[in-house]
Amino acid sequence: MAKLxxxxxxxxxxxxxxxxxxxxxxALIHATTSGSFVVALSSTDLGQGLRTVIGxxxxxxxxxxxxxVVIDTADTDTGPHCMGTFASRATHRVGNAVxxxxxxxxTALLEVAALELNxxxxxxxxxxxxxxLVAGDPGRCVRVAEVASKAQFEYGRTISGRGAYMxxxxxxxxxxxxxxxxxxxxxxxxIAEVEVDTETGQVxxxxxxxxYEVGRQVNPAxxxxxxxxxxxxxxxxxxxxxxxxxxxxxxxxxxxxSEYVMPGPAELPEIDxxxxxxxxxxxxxxxxxxxxxxxxxxxxxxxxxxxxxxxxRVDDLPVTPEKILRGLEAKWATESAAAAGGR
Amino acid sequence: MGSRIVSFELCGRxxxxxxxxxxxxQSVLRSQLGYTGTKEGCRQGGCGSCTVLVDGEPMMSCLLPxxxxxxxxxxxxxxxxxxxxxxxxxxxxxxxxxxxCGYCTPGMVVLTKTLLDHHPSPSxxxxxxxxxxxxxxxxxxxxxxxxxxxxxxxxTTDAGRDAGDWPDPSGER
Ligand code: FES
Ligand code: FES
Numbered sequence: 001m002a003k004l005x006x007x008x009x010x011x012x013x014x015x016x017x018x019x020x021x022x023x024x025x026x027a028l029i030h031a032t033t034s035g036s037f038v039v040a041l042s043s044t045d046l047g048q049g050l051r052t053v054i055g056x057x058x059x060x061x062x063x064x065x066x067x068x069v070v071i072d073t074a075d076t077d078t079g080p081h082c083m084g085t086f087a088s089r090a091t092h093r094v095g096n097a098v099x100x101x102x103x104x105x106x107t108a109l110l111e112v113a114a115l116e117l118n119x120x121x122x123x124x125x126x127x128x129x130x131x132x133l134v135a136g137d138p139g140r141c142v143r144v145a146e147v148a149s150k151a152q153f154e155y156g157r158t159i160s161g162r163g164a165y166m167x168x169x170x171x172x173x174x175x176x177x178x179x180x181x182x183x184x185x186x187x188x189x190x191i192a193e194v195e196v197d198t199e200t201g202q203v204x205x206x207x208x209x210x211x212y213e214v215g216r217q218v219n220p221a222x223x224x225x226x227x228x229x230x231x232x233x234x235x236x237x238x239x240x241x242x243x244x245x246x247x248x249x250x251x252x253x254x255x256x257x258s259e260y261v262m263p264g265p266a267e268l269p270e271i272d273x274x275x276x277x278x279x280x281x282x283x284x285x286x287x288x289x290x291x292x293x294x295x296x297x298x299x300x301x302x303x304x305x306x307x308x309x310x311x312x313r314v315d316d317l318p319v320t321p322e323k324i325l326r327g328l329e330a331k332w333a334t335e336s337a338a339a340a341g342g343r
Numbered sequence: 344m345g346s347r348i349v350s351f352e353l354c355g356r357x358x359x360x361x362x363x364x365x366x367x368x369q370s371v372l373r374s375q376l377g378y379t380g381t382k383e384g385c386r387q388g389g390c391g392s393c394t395v396l397v398d399g400e401p402m403m404s405c406l407l408p409x410x411x412x413x414x415x416x417x418x419x420x421x422x423x424x425x426x427x428x429x430x431x432x433x434x435x436x437x438x439x440x441x442x443x444c445g446y447c448t449p450g451m452v453v454l455t456k457t458l459l460d461h462h463p464s465p466s467x468x469x470x471x472x473x474x475x476x477x478x479x480x481x482x483x484x485x486x487x488x489x490x491x492x493x494x495x496x497x498x499t500t501d502a503g504r505d506a507g508d509w510p511d512p513s514g515e516r
Contacts, residue, residue: 007514047446048443069470221442225443225486228485228486231432232482256387257389264475265470271485
């Protein structure tokens with residue numbers, strides 16, 4: 001009986017979003033009378049940071065401060081359509097829609113500002129701090145808030161924009177099989193280090209270290225949060241979580257939250273990552289996506305590390321102590337049979 | 344058994360509330376008193392999202408009949424922050440990005456408060472021990488542990504604030 005260490009590696013190429021036709025997201029933006037901008041979406045923030053990142057993209061495109069942007073994801077019944085937030089798609093798909101809407105709203109804003117400043121639209125710039133300036137003539141400027149207010153109370157105009165993004169359908173060429181299977185791909189590679197206790201079958205994950213290439217990072221802190229949380233979740237899928245431990249036999253199904261097994265802080269390995277940025281040509285400001293993909297490569301990396309440590313290849317998740325002990329027994333039986341046969 | 348009136352101290356303020364038999368502190372806080380910071384993950388003691396302090400000790404409010412806090416001192420997440428600004432623990436959670444969906448956060452912050460009250464500079468193992476009953480699905484715990492370490496290193500807890508500073512989410516003040 002021993003504690004055996006092993007190292008495993010796995011990589012993932014992750015196509016952002018769904019890619020076989022469709023996968024639309026849309027956005028509407030309008031300015032309030034106070035000069036803040038409301039971005040209406042049906043795209044849900046479930047903790048991945050969508051509101052923050054989309055707010056950054058909208059603010060960057062509009063040319064206003066991020067705290068002047070309000071992301072309204074209140075109601076999927078009444079908001080512009082979105083396929084949903086999954087498949088690491090939101091920053092890319094929703095970001096593209098919001099960027100388009102913000103460009104239209106920005107033009108509408110500058111048209112009113114041009115009336116106010118008595119200058120051509122093409123000669124105006126936004127300074128990112130809530131002012132519209134006449135380029136080359138810094139004395140002539142007007143507050144965005146004033147433009148927004150005057151648009152509504154003096155000019156009777158809206159400052160608004162519409163945006164949509166949809167990956168075009170890509171039919172398969174019947175002759176060659178060629179098609180365009182994705183809009184962009186993010187990449188990751190994970191090295192996992194484990195220790196297998198051959199007496200109990202327990203696996204301790206010691207380290208999950210990854211390299212990610214996710215296109216331009218809109219918000220590096222949120223990217224790291226996704227990667228660290230995703231590494232833990234990958235470990236959880238690899239070793240712990242299941243609703244059907246003996247499928248199709250229903251025995252030992254977790255009946256409630258308390259019986260559903262997940263690792264806690266005591267099982268936490270050392271998690272580390274480096275992030276590379278190769279901007280995509282299709283994403284807003286070069287983004288790809290880094291959500292769901294973060295739980296992918298840790299799983300095969302851990303399974304490979306277990307094989308490296310103790311020679312047991314388990315191809316059925318989660319890798320429970322029972323499966324490891326059965327695998328070790330089978331391996332030892334084969335080895336001693338071979339030794340007896342060779343004698 | 345009919346309804347009865349239970350009175351206790353909630354975040355520095357005396358409250359009296361008419362409750363039905365076996366109502367939990369969690370449901371009374373959320374549904375009757377408007378203190379919705381205390382979350383409701385499982386209602387069976389399995390997640391810690393409902394953690395509150397009773398006389399300074401952490402309790403899962405989903406398992407606690409409200410009658411059991413008669414005459415006692417209850418602190419929820421609403422009582423952790425000063426009226427303006429944030430408690431150092433909350434600031435540390437922000438700086439370490441220690442939440443994503445935020446569902447576990449009120450329980451985690453309340454738990455950290457009592458941990459640091461008892462152990463101003465806890466070891467990593469003591470932190471891990473303290474977190475044993477609180478589940479987080481998003482962060483992988485590492486940022487939460489870092490936030491608790493940072494709050495401890497700042498050596499500041501929000502002890503000593505007088506009761507008049509507690510915020511009152513029901514707006515009655
Ligand atoms: S809601 Fe109380 S422990 Fe989950
Ligand atoms: S932040 Fe989502 S459960 Fe902890």
